[in-house]
Amino acid sequence: MIPDNLNNIYAKALAPSHKVNPAKWTYERLSKYINDFESSLDNDHEIGARLVSFGQAITFHIEDIGYYGPDIISFDGRNEAGEKVQLIQHISQLSVLLVAVQKQQEQPRRIGFRLKASSSD
Template sequence: MHNIKIPSSQLSPAAWTYERLGMYIKDFEADLDSEHEIGARLVSFGQSITFHIQKVGYHGPDIISFDGIDSNGQKVQLIQHMSQLSVLLMAMKK
């Protein structure tokens, strides 16, 4: 995550969403035990994918990306417009 702290009023919508997602993820991870890590389930076009989140990023003003590993050990990257963003954070076995 970016370490530069810019006032929220000066952030692009994607940067603001990225910062907010980081706070949600940090809060969620704080409650996990040592056998679990954060994952996500994303549903689109009637299909769902569950994966371990390794990195969240953005490209302003409106794109959010998620990098991770799926249940088969395959590398995945989701690139999504902010207007369609809906992420279910979940605990997953390491």
């Protein structure tokens, strides 16, 4: 049997915090996934995303991600033609396939370390 004072501690620890911003929480998880994914890439590839919508697949190079709380995640990048793109997505609809894409410049872009640093603010 768990003493009442420990039950109170567990209840407080497990209770959802009203201060948690779902978009920030999602951004932080995405940052970790991106960092982990990038650590497996060779020097000829960088991180990209493939989205399937309206029967069409779109692949783009991810340059940055962001959030606008409490429920919006954004992806900024460039498509294969080098054109600037931005995906704005509600967190309840989020589904992004991370893919390795050929780098667009001499050095592959790595954003995971930058995202990880900014999410710890």
